[in-house]
Amino acid sequence: MRKPTRRTETGRGERVVPGAWRLRLPLPLAGVPHCNAWALAWGDGIVLVDCGMATRGSLRDLERALEQVGLALEDVRLLVCTHAHIDHCGQAVSVQERSGCELWIHPRHEHLTDALDDRDAALARRIEIARQSGVPEAPLREWAERRREQGTGMSGPLRPARDLLPGVVVETDLGTWDVYETPGHAPSHVVLHQPQGRLLISGDHVLGRVSLYFDHGWTPDPVGEFLASLDVVERLDVRLTLAGHARPFTDLVGHVQGNRALVRERLESVTAAVRARGEATAFELLPDVYGERLAPETAAWLLTKMLCYLEHLELGGALLRAEADPVRWRPA
Ligand SMILES: [Zn+2]
Ligand SMILES: [Zn+2]
DSSP states (O other): OOOOOOOOOOEEEEEEETEEEEEEEEETTEEEEEEEEEEEETTTTEEOOOEEEEEEOOOHHHHHHHTTTOOGGGEEEEESSSOOOHHHHHHHHHHHHHHHOOOEEOOHHHHHHHHHHHHHHHHHHHHHHHHHHTTHHHHHHHHHHHHHHSSSSSSEEEEEEEEEEETTTEEEEEEEEEEEOOOOSTTOOOOETTTTEEEEEEETTTTTOOOOOOOOSSSSSSHHHHHHHHHHHHHHHEEEESSSSSSSSHHHHHHHHHHHHHHHHHHHHHHHHHHHHBBOOHHHHHHHHHGGGOOOOHHHHHHEEEEEEHHHHHHHEEEEOOOOOOOOOEOO
């Protein structure tokens, strides 16, 4: 999907508030240079929230980030993942092997684990969806070839000990963290809220720089679910948000509003593009909505988002799907 880039950085650790450390881990993904894991003091050890993607040298990066703040992998007493994307749970098995800790994650992780159980079938399914969306044969074959050569980004199959659902609390020295389901970005997404410290670990649900992504094909309306999940976090009392990528930020409500505005803008531009063309495939609409940013590395990612927008507009009654092959969209 995204082209691998050369590693130029190593893991880095820094304290964000007493008892909480940001572990910044490099990623080999174009446009996504690093992700964050969070170490939270707990008794004689730590709770680790997220753990980065498994690639060559990635466990060393996590160790180095921990060492910089006086911690070690062996200190991990519990691993909690905000969602089942490889940059957040990829190293789970390695962390568990080193520390003996349990993994807690939301049970709806099949969007990752089904694809890992049968990679050929998952790839075939994605190719078929792309073909039905009007992606031409040649670039599709090239993309599939690249995907086949890529690693999984996982150090092993997930072995969760507990379902991370509302009602489950994560105990730390900072106090207990409550779990809120926030599907949309991924069906398995949750955020963790610490009410006394007014802290939020937001995963990829709300990022410092507004950037949207939705997993397609696992739930009826990822865009609608994402909007409802924005309402969920907007109601929480939050002073500092610790997001899955980039620096912590303070203005959560402003970021929620920014996300809502961008979704609205995208939905309007998709609707306008369909109206202007009269009828179009999802693939034909990509340059209308995303313009110059359409590159081979990002096309698959943008197509996924486009399908989510189209299906959301179909559910809302604004667009109709013509059951042709490839599928064509037109105004209702
Ligand atoms: Zn994610
Ligand atoms: Zn992420």
